[in-house]
Amino acid sequence: MRDRRRINRHLAGLVSAAALMLGAASPAFAEEIIVGVASAQTGGLAPFDQPSLAGLKIAVDEINAKGGFGGKYPVRLVVKDTRSDMGATATITQELVDAGAKILITPCDADPSIAAGQVTQPLGIPTLTFCGTAPILTGAVGDVMFGTYPGDNLQATVLANYAYDQGLRKVYLLKSPDSTYTMRLPEYFGEVFTRKGGAVVGEGSFSMNQSDFSAEVTKIKNLADKPDLIMTAGYEPDFPAFVQQLRAAGVSTPVFGADAIGTGTILGLGKLVDGTVYTAAGYATPGSKLAAFETKFKDVTGHAPESAYEANGYDIGLILDTAVTKADSVDPKAIRNALASIEKLEGVTGEITYAGTDRMPLRSVALVKYQDGARVFIGTQVPAAAEVPAP
Amino acid sequence: MEAGVHGVAERRLSKAMGGALVDALAMAALLVAVGLVLTMAGVAPQRTGTHAAIILTAVVSLQIFSGNTGIVSFGHAGFVGLGAYVVGLLTMSASVQASALRNLPTLLAGHEMPLLAALGIVVVLGIVVGVVSGAPLFRLSGSGASIATLALLIIVYTVLVASRDITRGSQPFYGVPRDVGLWTAIPVAALALAFARIFRELPIGLSARAVADDERGAAAIGIDRRFTTLFAWAASIVVAMAAGGLMAQFLGAFSPKDFYFGLAFTTLAMLIVGGMTSSLGALSGVAVTTVVIELVRRVEGGGEIGGIVIPPVFGLTEAVLALSMILIIWRRPEGLCGGRELNLLKRLGLSGPPTAAAEPPARTARLTIRADGLTKRYAGIVAVDDAGVELPTDCITGIIGPNGAGKTTLINMIAGAVAPTSGTLAIAGEPVTRFAAHRVARAGLGRTFQNIRIFPRMTLLENVLVASRQVVPGLAAAERAAMRELTRVGLAHLAEQPAGSLPYGLRRRLEVARALALDPAFLVLDEPAAGMNPVETEWLTTMLAKVRAERRIGVVLIEHDLKLVMKLCDRIVVVDHGRVIAEGTPAEVQANPDVIAAYLGSRTSARVLAQTEQETKPSNPTGEFSHA
């Protein structure tokens, strides 16, 4: 008797395991809209995808509480881990499509996003990258691919404009060939900066995760033509290491960076980063939407957001809600068209526009400065499309 | 003894090759069958299958090199990447290329080739790249070679990242047509797998495995380690780059980081899981890992099982993979397949060992090894001092002397294992001074070692075959010649067993058979009777006398068993303190006062020498200069 029960239990287990596997392929319930998330929950991209997903989940829970996208299409997130692997990303995208995903979210990096986009493009399924910022991303795939985060060229433009307006004229660019972001962003900066009349007086390079900048710093210290500022898109662990070693060598030239240094780690460096200006997707001034989101995020998860990616993930939820509402349909093509026509959507990070762009959003970029161990908000800018360098 | 069909095949195809072909076909058929199932299962399973087949090709490339040479390579992932970029450049549409790669050298621009043509170019290029990049392996072995492959990985990655005009640097390389589906990937994977299965039975594969098992033993039968390693490397790079070509058209967009440590570790792990030393290992490693990943990742996303909500546990896949790897290494260090091939024919009893070939004709010409003034100094110690000996064919020469007299060093110099400090050496009139061991072996010298150097992971037949194919043209004939030597030493019934399973005494016999398979003019034996019991010693004496009589070769042996030496040898050379102190017939040597003094001086009883009583095994055999 007992044996039989055990067998039954085994059988039940088997059946439910099979059901689980099939479940991935079962059609969606009527009016339910499946958002497939092919994200890197482990591996090298996890630091970006984990927080992005956390933000998106909060948005989706809120939206579902109100009845779903457009108040009538309940949302189901189907999340699969790509393990930061390219091949797996393409496969998983296909599975999500097979599972009935009408919208797809891809990892925070151009390569896997393009790989996923190549699957969704022929099917016309709108595809949004969590926080991939390479401007070529959307052009490389086609009309279903949307960026959400401020592109590298957009950020560089805002930063260069600010630097020039502050009277800074000579820049030293510190690049790393190891990633598009760390390589191209300073180059875009140089492009805008020289076009405005500034000059690039030197360029250096570093390997990511090298953590030793002593040689580079010594080189900068001994430059004949002293720069007014140093621009880099390096982030952790490279940026803290660089600044720490730069200041230790007695170089006080201000260092400008991009959105990836807007983290608690950099803030924690205190006086070291005094005067460092960086771009951000948004800034939480008291009473702002972003501040409200951060409070909400803490209430839900028990800890404050670790980066801007949580807020951006939340905004993706809002973007999708707006698009589906506008399309008033769960047809992927209608959603895509609605997405592409979004204009001046007020997200928690700021204003977002797709209309008239090549689907990398034209959106507000905040400028923030570190001063005395705190962040000082400088302002937000939406640059003119003509100013932004071509990808 | 065999059916007619087999008989015909036997003449042209070696038994091992026949078996390999059948295995290759079986594995290819299995891949096709899996492909058919996946085709019916839907688009997503097809993608999983395509990706797995491409990864399989990459793992097979690693197996061809690491599995045969025993050198763990971290570098193959980089070459997969190189292949991907080459195919990407050659096949991408000209319009995308013009916008994405503005500064592309015109030589590389606008080809828009079909995949097959591009793969053809990759194969040719792979040979060139393989030979050039394999150059460092020419001098390195073991961990040094491993680290060189790691260095190659970093070099290829860095060059890909730095060559921005061609590769877009670290930015995604996109716009590659995606024409690779299941039915492109599976044939290529099957082809690669078949190549790997056959490769290990080819002369080069046999040689590589011999080198991996025992480098000095391999040199002693004429195998050039450097050439073997380079060849295996180049062959594997061709496959790796082809895998890259497929990968390029599967992904459509990629960047150098996709072919870096991540891919290197994944492919290596899969190979280790399956078993590095066989193509079946590569196949099973990829199959098992893929199945495990597919099962686990369905659970880790969370969901409901029987009404119970399971929270998502991301990272489970990686964790399970890591754990299963550790478990496999604990439980089965040789991998799931234990290093074995399918060996379908043997398993089904359709193939027995090959028949033994006839004896080679006896040597008629009288040849000599002539050594003049051979001297070897090690950091102040003179191991051999101005030694001159002449060793003729059709004669058994014994070299004796007290412990530490320099006998083994002398023999090692003659065999090319140790380079002399000064002196000259000629075999059959040809100068071979300072020739590497493998070239001396090819000049007609077969040898055994004091500490036996067989190839434990190869079968007995393969151990001897790898030597016989050096002198016998055609693998099938070489196989029969090998069988003949195994029969001579009474090991024919164990031909298909791994040599590592043999007891000590039989290993010596195998080593003798291997040396004889070279059909050498001279057979040099370093303490062949060490560790043998009286019955075995008796067998050895009879066998050596018989070989010498039948083939009229020159036998040279170092031996402590003076009774054996006096009984067996026609001539005796006595060495003491690195010098030749006496030479002559056993009777002459026994009467020589210098010899008696030398043996007295070395605390060994002169009485033993005089009466040729049975000598006990020396208690301290490590006192000799035998290890350089």
Added chain:
Amino acid sequence: MLVQQIVNAISLGGVYALLALGLAIVFSIVGLINFAHGELMTIAGYCLLGALLMGVPLAVAVVVAVASAAIAAVLMEQIAFKPMRGASVTSLLITSFAVSSLLKVLFQNGISARPQPIAMPSWMTGAFQFGHVSIGVGPLLSIAGSALALIALELFLRRTVMGTAMRAAAEDFNVVRLMGIPAGRIIATAFLLSGLLAGLASLLWIAQRASVDPLMGFTPVLKAFIATVVGGLGSLPGAVVGGLLLGVIEVALQSALPPDVAPYRDAIVLSGVILVLLFRPDGVIPAARAQRS
């Protein structure tokens, strides 16, 4: 500028040397190239962070961090490598890969995939002025730390019974049995030492980078791995020389290469490594090994 670059080179080389030494000690005794050595650094980093967050003074936190790496190393040996004693170098290496990736997953999903800041006291970022040459406290600290650790290790290996036994074991493990010291204790001590060195190197590394993340151990251990082979696998003096050499070459190239060629830096360094190996296949200072027949 030259003086500064020399200090930079020695400081970087010193950290590499500590790590390489940790790898070499374990390799010389058990034949394991421990790729999970980097995760020992990560463990030390998280323990330092945890201790500081609990309000422990820096000095105590440092001790806690180093000790935790040492304990973790011994545990790692007991749990993962002990059942594999006598396995081939390849099997051991692959096991350590597996252990390493397992730990990384644990850190990423158990702690956080994001880097965590560690505030270093401000005096560490200061600089000494010698005339017109200014030399950072960080590099000097790192040189001093490495030098002290090397001297302490040398004393331990020369002056204590256990140290002598370990040197003997590195040449021929059989000697240890003759000395009557349990093999397990020798091996545990080797791992303990490698953990201590990893912990120390981790602190010097963190002092430079001011953050801890799950993948932080990979790059330095890769460098250390290269350094050990260049120096001579299993040779302790070789590991130190290899580490210093690698540090010097990296800093020299970083400061001397023109911007056009700079992206090729790693390719040049590694080509140099291959060259060294071609001329000295057993490394700059080959390990003393008993000739085994």
